[in-house]
Amino acid sequence: MTTRSQTRGGLKLETHKHRSTMRPLRAARPAELLTLPLDQHAGAAARPIVATGDLVALGQPIAEPTADISAWLHSPVSGRVRAIEPQPSALHPDTPSLAIVIENDGADRTHAANQPFDFSNAEPAAIVEHIARGGIVGLGGAIFPTAAKLARAPAKSAHLIVNGAECEPWISCDDMLMRERASEVIAGAKVLCRAVLAEHCTIAVEDDMREAAQALREAVEHAGGGIEVVEVPSIYPAGGERQLITTLTGLEVPSGGLPQDIGILCQNVGTAAAIARWVHDGEPLIRRVVTITGSAIQEPANLDAVIGTPLSRLIADCGGFATEPAKLMMGGPMMGIALPTDQFAVLKGMNCVFAATLRDIQPAGPEMPCIRCGSCSEVCPAILLPQQLHRLALAGEVPELDEYGLLDCIECGCCDYVCPSQIPLVERFRVAKPEVLRYRTMRSMAPEARAQFEAREVRLARLEEERRARLAEKRRSITSKP
């Protein structure tokens, strides 16, 4: 089944995945110092539960969630807490965030309390609670705490989609994971199915990932079936949550809504594998597959790295730089974040380190005026009008931006890619979004706030009147006394 009649836009990009999939998946060499920022998931930052100087074991919880949308953090090695201090974080390279720095003693003493969990007879809520304890977050890019997402999933008859449609042209970490550890992905999918009582489960891969699809099909057969493996056309951004859902089911996630609104739950294959390791082996989310690629890397490869490993170590593991990179990024060229140096650590959400030479990236010439060619509207997978949005964003027309659906922009970068005038559209949209969100919140809250305010005014006036009446009554009773 390869349908794409329901989706629009997108780009057929030249793929560079083979560069990093030529070599087998291997473990990265352990580092001496590991840096673990406390805010490496969506939502509120975690709170440390260890102190400087404490001994920690591999897999021991070191920070706890502070809110509904927050996540546990575990020590990826055994050793000693060197410091709890601000450190640079690749999620926001300009502002450091509080991080736990751990000295690796190399002994790999494991935390005894982490045990396999028997989910086959467990209540869905207990499974979700257990997944939260494993510090599992969405590894596809949004780094949203998985347990929070599951808790918001529809109560029953859900369709679980496990997303292996890795569409960024250079990233291959999910591809490698599915090729080499398909059984983990399937095991994780089974846990997820049980956690949300899903009736259907589909694993989606792109149609150019033959090996991964084959490995998954074999693993499904081995695990007793019940899961469908579907190949979707490799048209960027095929793996965008909303785009994938439309491709697979023909249903559209409503604007401003979530997949759960149409009875669907989407999870990344890496997340599924992490859940399998936590539930079956008692290993929390302390490592992930990272693609180290780009023409500036000597031997591009996929490494199984523990969270907190310095990027410089991973790059050295891949033979170091072949040439000075023109641009270093976390993530792929379409949606990645530019990093000023390699002095950052692996995060739960880091799928790729992309060290590009000038040939790898779109030449960024000077920005020219919009010529209204409309190419951006043709490629927009969210069916928006980027040129119109751009005009409105420059003019600061916030209500109109909302009306034209700016908040539905998934920042995939297709419009930037095709713009003949080299306008940094996504960058402009990213800047305008908080303002639109603020406006929308303000408008949606205004009627209630107004009613509350007016009710309070009425109440205060009534209380004042009652007080005056009481005083007047008292005065009368005194003066009327004989």
Next chain:
Amino acid sequence: MLTAALLAAGFAAALASVLARSSRVVPRSTLIERINDVLPQTQCGRCTFAGCKPYATALAEGRADINHCPPGGDTTARTLATLLDRPYKPVDPQFGITPAQPVVAWVDESRCIGCTKCIQACPVDAIVGASKFMHTIIAAQCTGCELCIAPCPVDCIELRPAQASQLSLSS
């Protein structure tokens, strides 16, 4: 003859109504309502008036300018400029800074002494609690007006970003 007179009267009436519209003769009470609809209803009083409706009244009576509302930001200033046919001005920073993202107040419940001062200050009744009992903010109703922060004798209230669902690309 009669038809002509009727036609003339009809024209006059139509002309009068067009004239009335072009010179924006709007009854003041409805103008206040229309301005109030544009305002964010934060009720923060940063415009120096006691809430959004008093500011709307002052605007309608020409006693205030359009750029006194930091929570509304430049968006509101722009809309007000169009509505009142006055030149647009960005928000005057003397009234405050427009917050970059929606915020709500948050009570550190371990430090709250239950003095009820914040409850009295809240313009939208978004704080629950009683004397000598812990208070808490109803985040869904809090407008982030900051009026509860100054009265707190133990400084246990702070502003936090409002929770927003952020799920986009999962690949």
